[in-house]
Amino acid sequence: DAGVIQSPRHEVTEMGQEVTLRCKPISGHNSLFWYRQTMMRGLELLIYFNNNVPIDDSGMPEDRFSAKMPNASFSTLKIQPSEPRDSAVYFCASSLGRGRDQPQHFGDGTRLSIL
Amino acid sequence: GQNIDQPTEMTATEGAIVQINCTYQTSGFNGLFWYQQHAGEAPTFLSYNVLDGLEEKGRFSSFLSRSKGYSYLLLKELQMKDSASYLCAPSKAAGNKLTFGGGTRVLVKP
Numbered sequence: 151d152a153g154v155i156q157s158p159r160h161e162v163t164e165m166g167q168e169v170t171l172r173c174k175p176i177s178g179h180n181s182l183f184w185y186r187q188t189m190m191r192g193l194e195l196l197i198y199f200n201n202n203v204p205i206d207d208s209g210m211p212e213d214r215f216s217a218k219m220p221n222a223s224f225s226t227l228k229i230q231p232s233e234p235r236d237s238a239v240y241f242c243a244s245s246l247g248r249g250r251d252q253p254q255h256f257g258d259g260t261r262l263s264i265l
Numbered sequence: 266g267q268n269i270d271q272p273t274e275m276t277a278t279e280g281a282i283v284q285i286n287c288t289y290q291t292s293g294f295n296g297l298f299w300y301q302q303h304a305g306e307a308p309t310f311l312s313y314n315v316l317d318g319l320e321e322k323g324r325f326s327s328f329l330s331r332s333k334g335y336s337y338l339l340l341k342e343l344q345m346k347d348s349a350s351y352l353c354a355p356s357k358a359a360g361n362k363l364t365f366g367g368g369t370r371v372l373v374k375p
């Protein structure tokens with residue numbers, strides 16, 4: 151079975167550019183999560199969706215970050231304009247169900263470097 | 266808010282046992298997950314506890330005490346491939362939201 155699929159795997163771009171990260175969750179999963187991981191701050195939840203609806207975006211660092219989930223099989227995380235401090239590994243995860251705990255399954259991540 | 270505390274690093278010998286402790290202060294606590302993350306890879310699910318007590322899964326076991334805000338992950342018969350970071354993640358009752366601890370890096374030596 152296909153797991154969570156993220157693209158691109160690596161992205162290097164100059165500050166000020168727009169960056170779009172993509173995620174395809176596991177089919178049938180109705181919860182989707184975006185995380186950011188750095189050495190300094192560890193693994194942080196940015197935003198999560200249930201049934202394509204954003205539930206909690208309190209972890210989104212600022213207005214430069216936005217996330218959408220137009221349908222059950224696709225989500226994007228956009229940074230505009232990007233800054234060097236946004237350099238991190240961004241993970242997407244999905245899980246089955248809401249209201250009871252289910253394991254989250256992570257994609258391989260996008261390694262983002264902003265120069 | 267949340268406060269999660271786990272050791273930064275532990276070293277053990279192949280074949281030995283290591284116990285990784287995690288204490289947490291989580292409002293609306295529901296259950297606790299443990300994830301494994303090898304360097305340069307994604308976290309993968311190891312175990313989940315919602316009731317007090319020990320859950321055993323092969324070489325790995327996880328324990329939870331809800332009243333003490335305490336959990337541990339026990340790794341037995343350590344193998345070199347167990348060298349990784351282990352992340353403690355309490356969940357909040359309101360739907361599957363996890364907060365991850367900083368992780369414990371375990372180094373297994375021959």
